[in-house]
Amino acid sequence: MGIGSDMYRQQIMDHYKNPRNHGRLESPTFTHTGENPSCGDTITMDVQLADDGETIERVAFSGDGCAISQASASMLTQRLPGTTLSELEAMDTDDITEMLGVDISPMRIKCAVLARQVAQDGAKIHDGEIEIEQTKTEDGDD
Amino acid sequence: MRVQESYPVDVDAIRADFPILQRKVGGDISTPGEHDDDDTPLVYLDNAATSHTPEQVVDAIVDYYHGYNSNVHRGIHHLSQEASVAYENAHDRVAEFIGASGGREEVVFTKNTTESMNLVAYAWGLNELGPGDSVVMTEMEHHASLVTWQQIAKKTGAEVRYIRVNDDGRLDMEHAKELIDDSTKMVSVVHVSNTLGTVNPVAELADMAHEVGAYAFVDGAQSVPTRPVDVEAIDADFFAFSGHKMCGPTGIGALYGKRDILEEMQPYLYGGEMIRSVTYEDSTWEDLPWKFEAGTPPIAQGVGFAAAVDYLDDIGMENVQAHEELLAAYAYDRLTEFDDIEIYGPPGDDRGGLVAFNLDSVHAHDLSSILNEQGVAIRAGDHCTQPLHDKLGAAASTRASFYIYNTREEVDALIDAIDTARELFA
Numbered sequence: 001m002g003i004g005s006d007m008y009r010q011q012i013m014d015h016y017k018n019p020r021n022h023g024r025l026e027s028p029t030f031t032h033t034g035e036n037p038s039c040g041d042t043i044t045m046d047v048q049l050a051d052d053g054e055t056i057e058r059v060a061f062s063g064d065g066c067a068i069s070q071a072s073a074s075m076l077t078q079r080l081p082g083t084t085l086s087e088l089e090a091m092d093t094d095d096i097t098e099m100l101g102v103d104i105s106p107m108r109i110k111c112a113v114l115a116r117q118v119a120q121d122g123a124k125i126h127d128g129e130i131e132i133e134q135t136k137t138e139d140g141d142d
Numbered sequence: 143m144r145v146q147e148s149y150p151v152d153v154d155a156i157r158a159d160f161p162i163l164q165r166k167v168g169g170d171i172s173t174p175g176e177h178d179d180d181d182t183p184l185v186y187l188d189n190a191a192t193s194h195t196p197e198q199v200v201d202a203i204v205d206y207y208h209g210y211n212s213n214v215h216r217g218i219h220h221l222s223q224e225a226s227v228a229y230e231n232a233h234d235r236v237a238e239f240i241g242a243s244g245g246r247e248e249v250v251f252t253k254n255t256t257e258s259m260n261l262v263a264y265a266w267g268l269n270e271l272g273p274g275d276s277v278v279m280t281e282m283e284h285h286a287s288l289v290t291w292q293q294i295a296k297k298t299g300a301e302v303r304y305i306r307v308n309d310d311g312r313l314d315m316e317h318a319k320e321l322i323d324d325s326t327k328m329v330s331v332v333h334v335s336n337t338l339g340t341v342n343p344v345a346e347l348a349d350m351a352h353e354v355g356a357y358a359f360v361d362g363a364q365s366v367p368t369r370p371v372d373v374e375a376i377d378a379d380f381f382a383f384s385g386h387k388m389c390g391p392t393g394i395g396a397l398y399g400k401r402d403i404l405e406e407m408q409p410y411l412y413g414g415e416m417i418r419s420v421t422y423e424d425s426t427w428e429d430l431p432w433k434f435e436a437g438t439p440p441i442a443q444g445v446g447f448a449a450a451v452d453y454l455d456d457i458g459m460e461n462v463q464a465h466e467e468l469l470a471a472y473a474y475d476r477l478t479e480f481d482d483i484e485i486y487g488p489p490g491d492d493r494g495g496l497v498a499f500n501l502d503s504v505h506a507h508d509l510s511s512i513l514n515e516q517g518v519a520i521r522a523g524d525h526c527t528q529p530l531h532d533k534l535g536a537a538a539s540t541r542a543s544f545y546i547y548n549t550r551e552e553v554d555a556l557i558d559a560i561d562t563a564r565e566l567f568a
Contacts, residue, residue: 007511008566038523039507040537066505067567106171108511 007102008067016067021060021077029053032122033063034135036110041065043073045119047126049085056080056088059119066111068104073115075099085123091116110137149549150464151457157547159196159453162186167517182517185555190336190364190496190543191521192386195450199389202449206442214441215415215432229441232448233431239451240362240381241372242398247430250397250404251444255363256286258382258397259330261434262359263294265410266403267328273299276325278318278356280342281307281533282335285526286382287361291330301325307533311338311487318350326356333365334494337527337541338487339470341365341494345376352377357403363387367454367545368495369463373398385443390450394443397434404430411436462546466495469544473497473553482564486534496543498525501560504567506538512566513540516559 025031028046035042043063050057059077064070079099080088096113097104104112117135124130157163163186169179186194206228212221214229233246242248252258271277277291281304295302303321306314322329329351333344348358357379365371367388373381381398385391399407409416409427413436418426427433454462474490474497477483482502487493501509510522521541524531531537542556 005512005515005562005566007515008508013566038538039505066507068508068511105511105514108507111507 007104007108009102011101012067012071015071015074019061019070019074021058022062022074023060024062025058025060028060030122030126032118032125032135034114034118034121034137036065036069036114036137039066039069039111041069041111041114043069043115043118045073045076045115045122047080047119047122054084054086056083056085061115065114066108068100068108068111069114072096072100072112076115076119080119085127088123089120091120113137150461150468151546153465153547153549156196156457159198160194160547161197162194163547167519168515182515185516185518185552187542187544187548187552187556188519188521189545189548190387190525190541192392193367193389193545194547195391195446196389196453198453199391199446199449203391203442203446206445211442213438225441228448229439229444232444235448235451236396237398239455240366240383240396240398241374243374244401248398248401248404250399250431250434251439251447252382252395252397252434253393253440254384254386254395255284255361255382256290256395258380258395259287259290259359259361261397261410262380262399262407263290265407265434266357267291267294267300268297269408271295271298271300271327274325275300275327276303276321276323277301277328277330278303278305278321278326278351279330280305280313280332282313282338282340282342282527282530283330283332284336284361284363285528286363287330287332287359288527288529291328300327304529305331307338307340307530311335311340313340313342315343315346318347322347322350322354322356324354326351326354328357328359330359330361332361332363333371334362334368335487335527336364336496337498337525337530337539339493339496339498340488341492344378348377348379351379364494364496367462368466370459379403385447385450388450389453391443391446394440394447396447401430404434407434409433409436413437415439457546465546466544467491467493469548469550469553470495470497472550473542473544473556476553476557479557480560483560486536486539495545496541498539498541500536500539501563504563506536506540508567509540509560509563512563513556513559516555516562518556518559520556 025046029049031046033044046060048058061073121135165176166180168182210224212225214226237249306317351358359380360378362383366383384395416436471490485499506522
């Protein structure tokens with residue numbers, strides 16, 4: 001049996017095994033944590049903004065969980081610098097699957113989008129739009 | 143060439159009754175059913191979640207819809223009478239299957255095990271429990287009972303207590319003796335754990351409950367499908383199980399209750415079908431079990447449930463149990479070949495037909511996705527036992543669960559697929 005995989009292609013496995021920007025930023029503008037309660041995936045995103053208060057300068061993540069959630073967070077830390085908070089808030093699920101470059105099965109989508117959701121909620125809290133302690137994706141596990 | 147090894151049941155003949163086992167998977171899932179892009183043979187090892195349905199049961203449901211579909215207990219007309227007799231007899235058939243000598247009066251058809259649990263929790267618990275009372279469960283309860291009694295306890299001021307699970311996956315019976323005391327009104331325990339595979343000493347626990355004047359409720363969702371069960375030998379006051387885990391259709395389960403207890407209990411759902419007479423001011427209730435079956439019941443499902451029981455009885459529940467134990471022991475042995483696999487629960491020769499485990503380097507959801515790509519259907523997650531998983535120190539686990547149509551070769555396919563995941567994540 002070969003070890004080819006539809007979902008776990010080289011890029012995903014590379015980011016999972018060698019996560020980029022993994023750790024904490026020294027002085028993030030905002031930081032936020034979220035989890036998938038049913039999977040046990042947890043992710044903390046630290047975001048540092050440029051002086052304009054709108055452009056994302058640096059992003060780091062920490063946490064643990066499945067390969068899809070962690071690889072997605074790793075890729076997002078590379079994708080976000082240079083974009084603005086409003087561009088971040090406009091990102092949808094399609095943007096994430098496009099970034100990952102593989103078809104994510106419906107049952108695993110919430111793993112894939114956790115990091116994006118955490119970053120978006122962190123930005124909204126920073127902007128004073130919402131008040132939550134932690135992001136929790138809906139629990140679909142019966 | 144492998145020598146064809148024998149099984150306690152005729153696996154080839156059984157597999158022929160389940161057309162779904164022949165299908166391939168792996169293609170687009172947006173339209174159900176097998177399509178050209180499905181190219182991987184199915185290895186179905188998720189039977190503790192739901193079993194498949196043999197032709198005989200599907201035929202019984204088709205016969206109902208083709209031949210005598212009608213509402214029950216209403217019409218004087220011919221079809222309604224045929225449907226009523228079949229639906230009522232289905233209760234007797236299911237009662238006989240679990241050793242309930244009271245027949246239909248002791249078996250209420252519900253939606254599933256969870257609804258059976260809620261029926262007792264609402265109809266009995268809400269009225270009878272109060273501050274100073276306790277409900278004793280185990281740390282390995284399924285959410286079906288754990289969440290139900292936890293929430294009823296919150297409403298009534300009663301206390302919930304959990305019998306400790308030892309490191310070997312078995313109940314700490316000394317702890318049970320400490321917990322079950324004069325305050326205890328209900329001991330609600332799972333018969334076979336859906337996560338650990340532990341077979342609990344439910345008759346002993348029922349005795350302990352009765353000594354303090356409490357009721358014993360056994361969650362038989364994983365036991366009735368997989369072994370001979372005699373509710374009177376256990377001396378359970380209540381016993382719950384689901385049709386869909388034992389070759390029956392979804393949407394139907396059963397609550398067994400001792401007749402005198404059910405007679406004392408008030409209904410849980412009100413409406414049509416469950417009443418004897420109604421005025422604008424008041425109503426009186428139908429006899430057992432109908433007073434607990436408000437509204438049009440799951441008639442086709444009831445007929446299918448009885449057909450499922452017939453199917454299993456033809457195989458023989460002793461043989462079903464022997465086949466389950468054979469595959470569980472084989473899977474346990476094969477999984478213990480690997481140092482990087484942690485198995486939860488008792489040893490392979492002392493468990494129900496399921497094995498939950500984790501592979502060191504791979505998250506349960508990644509593992510199940512990779513197994514799925516190999517056609518191997520297993521369950522990943524907390525299996526509705528979140529507090530138990532917290533205790534085990536695992537957010538999730540991977541569970542393979544077996545039934546009458548599974549083979550050693552399918553266990554081997556699981557092991558091979560795990561190897562693929564191991565290589566991918568190495």
